[in-house]
Amino acid sequence: MTDTSGLSRRGLLGAVAGVTAATAIPAAPAWAADDQRPGALHHPKLDRYDRQIVSELSSERALRHLQVLSEDIGPRIGGTASEKRAADYIAGQLDRFGYRTTLQPFPVADKFIAQIEDVRGILPDDLCWQAGAAPGGKLDVSVEGPVRDVGPATAPVWPADVAGSIVIADDTAAARPAFVAEAATRGAVGVILLPADLVFPRRASAFQPAGLTDAPIPVIGVAQVQKRLIREALAVVTSLPLRISTKAHRNLISNNVIGERRGRSGANGPIVMVSGHYDSVIGAPGANDDGSGTVLTMELARVMSRLNTNATLRFALWGSEEQGLIGSRYHVAQLPQDQRDRYKAVFQNDMVATSWDPAITYWILSFTGLANTATDAVRASGERLGYAPQMVGPVLRGASDHQSFQEVGIASANFSWRGEISPAHLEPPYHSPEDTIAKNVSLERLQVSMELIGTAAYATARL
Template identity: 45%
Template sequence: MTKNKFKKVALTLALSGALVLSASPFASPYAEVVETPIGYTSNGNQDSSKDQKIIKRVDAERAIEHIRYLSEEIGPRPGGLNAEKEAADYVASQLRSHGYDVEYQYFPVADQFIAEVAFANGDSWQMGAAPNGTLSNDPVSGEVIFVEGGTDASDFPADTEGKIVLMTRESSTANYRLQVDNAVNAGASGVILQSVVGGRGNYGSTFNPSLTQAYDIPVFGAAFIQGEWLKEQLEEGPVALELTAEQHSNLESVNVIGTKKSKNKKANGKEVILSAHMDSVVGAPGANDNASGTGLMLELARVFKGYNTDKDLKFIAFGSEERGLLGARHYVDQLTQEERDNIEAVFNPDMVATKYEEARNLYAMTVDGSTNIVTDSTVAAGARLGNSDILPGKFGSSDHVPFHNAGIPSALFIWMGIDSWDPLVYHIEKVYHTPQDTIEDNISSERMQSALEVIGAGLFDVVRKDVPGLD
């Protein structure tokens, strides 16, 4: 997918900035943990000296270079498609270059319906396609018109026939189906529905329109900003597009697993995992979600390659997280009970470099809000480093979930803003899952450096092997 060259407009839509979730009983203990964190190890002075082995070596710019390759050279990486496999090959090549043993773990995923919108200047955008619309690589060409409303037949001008109709989608599925039906009856050659608001208050992402009947024209679901960019161009003059769409079937997604075996003969198979998902949603470059977590993982893999560890260390890039945590679920499901019991901790960074100012803290989130070896080690590391960004919390929407459900200590690392825990009100960046999730719009080098230092020091605390030179 080529990079958009069009000027970005100011977003004037009033969007809800926070989502109220269920109340959490952990508000007060969290405040106490920040003031006097309980570390995983006992000697603060010794631990601080050991932290230096990590923080003096980690480099946010190296991690951001991985983000650049994944989000710009590859672009959107929907689960099961070739772009995700390109990301897997990139991760594997980086891990091999640091001496890790690498394996691929494949698993089946459901069909994807992908739309491509091409401009006369060679630019193209990825959108979602309606399975009940026309799916063909033979392009449908036409001039774009924007129609206000669309739920009434009178909303469509007399010259709609043969045009590609852009409409802001109605909030209810029944109403946007009516918009599509009216556009077809007016003679439209294609329909693009503009998304407005995402499920967590973010700017709307691409989507697959759900239709109850088949149409012989393409029907696409555009991200909010794609609709705004199109409307801006229409104000400057006519816009012509070519629409194609394809059903991708018999898909396989993939996990990439890099392993560093402990030299400690008494390790007895005990292992610690640092994981991140490498896929993105359709149409989104996924710089922060989650090339940032993958970039952090690869940078820490570089730093840890030369250190003795007391336990086996695995770096895992999961596929198809955005399709329902499929890669992590598959990985956990194929483990024996003994293998599950041998996993001491899972560190899972997801969205760890956002610029969004309201996302004020880096959180170590567990599914039920309880603390464990992962949260304790990183919160303690943050205290030793004088880093007040890291806090524990409760959140159940990333690849740490399957591990938690299997009884394995795990935590998600993510930048968010929590106004209160009772009721829990959080702020998450507006542009995740959208075409605006780019390095330019959404990546902070300072936030990445903070995450590298805290997560890296906490991870080192859990896996390091004591040697005389460190004590």
């Protein structure tokens, strides 16, 4: 049941039934409980409690939630209406599973977001065309015009027909104010700033261009893949008219979503938490980051709602992680010490389903670099499932919500599929418009992640 004191009600309870039929669906896993998993060293050696988890988990069910989050809703920017839609949907599902569900609100910074529309339908429509808007540009407007590429903003080559156009240029922060002023003086109706390419496998994300004050036209910052596609289109068509719209989102409130079911030990007993973050960055649908960790948490909440545990179970989806772990840090700050002392383990899941082939290592990431109850439990599950050789860690790394808990002494870790050389080797669609189900989600990796975390969390909570 949901605690509604001071909280909005849910609006997307039935959305899972109306997901987009056109999604390119990844292949679903087809193994039975005792089958050797892809990439595993040996057949699983499951105990009867493990079987209660793995026999019920469904990556296809999780996929339906992911379609709602990354396609029906799309980018879920902290504090905006899109993030709130996602919070309402998640809370409604936890309600259905029988948890006492709360939204925990907290304030976040203003956001400035742009949308690109292709008037002629030339640009690919299988990725996101959201971008960042400059806070110092013209906001809450929509402009339309043909694209004119002037090259680098530091040394633009201006064509004669700039008036009425949308100008694109390779961005340099120091050159922005003078370049935007010149574009406006020449009659441009808008500016699209293009980021420098990053070193593979990283790709530049959409950005909110800073350093402008009261620019008379909208100015937006796109992602590396959007830059490439716009320039490729300009190379083969005579005209590429675009419409860009900007919007300021102010006085924002983000939310954590937390579902709880009390264990046999009662109100003062231990707590085991499974978590992910449900927001995404500007310009990214967030299918893997971190829609995958969100739907893992939701599917485990469904399966574990039927199981008898000694510990209280909490399933948490954090808001505004992408802005600096704001939601989880707010949550931890509200916990009195006697509540912090009840936590046995927090299993954080951030990017657990990428389809990027080189992401063959399952990283166990600890903010302290040391082992704890959470890391030990997942290590033990990996041994039983045959995945020990693919697991590395614990390795010292923060940068996700486990850090908020470890900063105050709560046993926690983040779990994630990444490149084998380093946990910093993230897939190319990371934080990009290509972080979609079709381009960046493997249901096999999602299923394995659910099995690892589910069996570990149940083993920790059961006794």
